[in-house]
Amino acid sequence: MPDMIELEQLTKLYDGQSTPAVDSLDLRIAEGEIVILVGPSGCGKTTTLKMINRIIEPSSGIIRLQGEDVTRENPDRLRRRIGYVIQQVGLFPHQTIGRNITTVPRLLGWPQKRIDDRLDELMHLVGLDPSTYRDRFPKELSGGQRQRVGVARALAADPPVMLMDEPFGALDPISRERLQNEFLRLQEEIRKTIVFVTHDIDEAIKMGDRIAILREGSVIAQYDTPETVLAAPADDFVREFIGSGAALKRLGLVRVRDVELEQWPTSPISAGREAALRALESSEHGSLLLLDERRRPLRWAHARELGQPGGSLEDVGLEVRATVEPSATLAGALDSMVGSRVGVVVVVDGSGALLGTVDMRVIMAAVETVRTDAREQVPEEVSAR
Ligand SMILES: Nc1ncnc2c1ncn2[C@@H]1O[C@H](COP(=O)(O)OP(=O)(O)OP(=O)(O)O)[C@@H](O)[C@H]1O
Ligand SMILES: [Mg+2]
The missing domain is CATH 3.10.580.10 (CBS-domain)
Known part of the structure; x- marks a missing residue:
């Protein structure tokens, strides 16, 4: 697969701060992949995500989208190619669900019929019945339903890239698990390139095709498949971040089938x-x-x-x-x-x-097999540790 997103030496130094929030980040994200950025609070995940669609302008470095340098492209044009689900959902409280979801298509001046059809399609896609929820306001929805609206809004103009900042962060474990599963099923259909931020390593392992484990300054500690990260953590920081139970976590990667x-x-x-x-x-x-x-x-x-005598079994x-x-x-x-x-x-x-x-x-x-397979994919200098 060709690279969809390429970050080169991307850096953000906020005004008045002595160390960059994001420090010379190099990252390539292949088309159709879910890449998870995971790391401790304040390590620069949101800043990285916001630089990709230039809500935050980088201090230096290059952003390429489908091979094209978009570092200085008109940000509005750029954002049409990128859907964004912000941390804490961020729906417009005084607008109906329908208007929230159709924000971008309306900005793009789509004809009303096309907007209405797309709204119906998106609401079905994320599992919300249009006739029930279209005219409600955000406060009349549950947390999980609001998260779905956030996802539908980001998908509205069918962008090839989705940026998702802790999209399921505010949910209880059961709703969260359900939304994760629904989202993975949806992704099999829509095949977007997704950059997904979380600070939950279990969510990262479950959702990611690849995981970038970040330390302060968005410095990559390891960028690998979940299997490899679990089987061969690159260093003590990664090992500590994975926490205990790596073997148990591996069991979450293998299906009974x-x-x-x-x-x-x-x-x-x-x-x-x-x-x-x-x-x-x-x-x-x-x-x-x-x-x-x-x-x-x-x-x-x-x-x-x-062997004992008796009648029915x-x-x-x-x-x-x-x-x-x-x-x-x-x-x-x-x-x-x-x-x-x-x-x-x-x-x-x-x-x-x-x-x-x-x-x-x-x-x-099965645990043994996963371990062996993952080790075989690891470069020697890592597995030698
Ligand atoms: N507007 C800003 N001005 C100055 N510093 C900022 C600004 N936004 C973020 N920072 C700082 O940049 C660093 C990275 O912040 P960022 O929001 O990217 O972290 P994060 O990894 O998303 O954290 P969390 O997991 O808590 O959401 C932090 O030290 C933060 O204090
Ligand atoms: Mg954040």
Whole structure:
């Protein structure tokens, strides 16, 4: 992919300050990528973002957009190519949601019909029903809904580049997670080049194709894929920033669909004890899964329990509680596993039918693979540390 944004020696020295807020930053961002700028408060993330669309004028350095030097281009023209979601949303309080979202198209003088159609499309895109929310005011929306409006407004004129400054910062963890997931799904459709600022390393790992970990003055401590940052942090600053639990965080990068599932013997619950015992005899496992007529897992049963005389299998063994779908992360699977009583998570498809299982051994093997793969991508001087 060609570079969409290229920053060269970009520097900002605010009036009256002795050290630059951004100090000679070099950064290349490929087309269609989400790059996360992450770093401690005050390290210069917002200043960097605002220089890219020249809300803040750089003291020195060069900004290139699609190979073209835009450092001195008319800022209004530049901003049409760049959508901006500001820290703390910043909707106009006395304007309706509809007018907030259509700010840029109205500035650009689009015909009314085109503006109305685009508004409808954008509201659907971010999951807000136009007829319900179009004429409301920002204060009549929840925090999460306002964040969606902020995203819709930035997308309005369909710019190739989006700058997002802590777009989900003010949300509770559940709404935040939901919006992150929706946004990742949306990005698969719209494929924008996105520069996304956060100070939350977990959000960075989840959302980023690449992560730039910044120290004071927007100095890059490491610029790599999330896998590499986790497996081979460049120095102690990065290691400290990642914090504890790097191995657990890696589990958030691997999906259940990416690992080989374990297979267990199965038997239809309606087929009875004899059939279940026969299924077990021809396998090396000591337990099997009892399924309903649509191959949905119902119970775990052990040979010992099946061997006892009795009628129906409806309450033999343990109920299957922990199930996940292939789109779940291994972190999610581990969480289900810890909450279950059997140390095995059952993987089912969208209709609930059995696909296989994940256990601790599978998870450990996956962590090992991620580590090895990431190490192989790391330049030698880094992995030698
Ligand atoms: N208008 C300004 N005038 C002078 N100094 C400023 C101005 N804006 C920011 N700064 C300083 O520049 C540095 C970087 O600020 P910036 O807002 O870019 O940080 P940040 O990384 O976005 O922090 P946060 O995570 O808290 O949002 C800080 O030391 C800040 O005090
Ligand atoms: Mg900031």
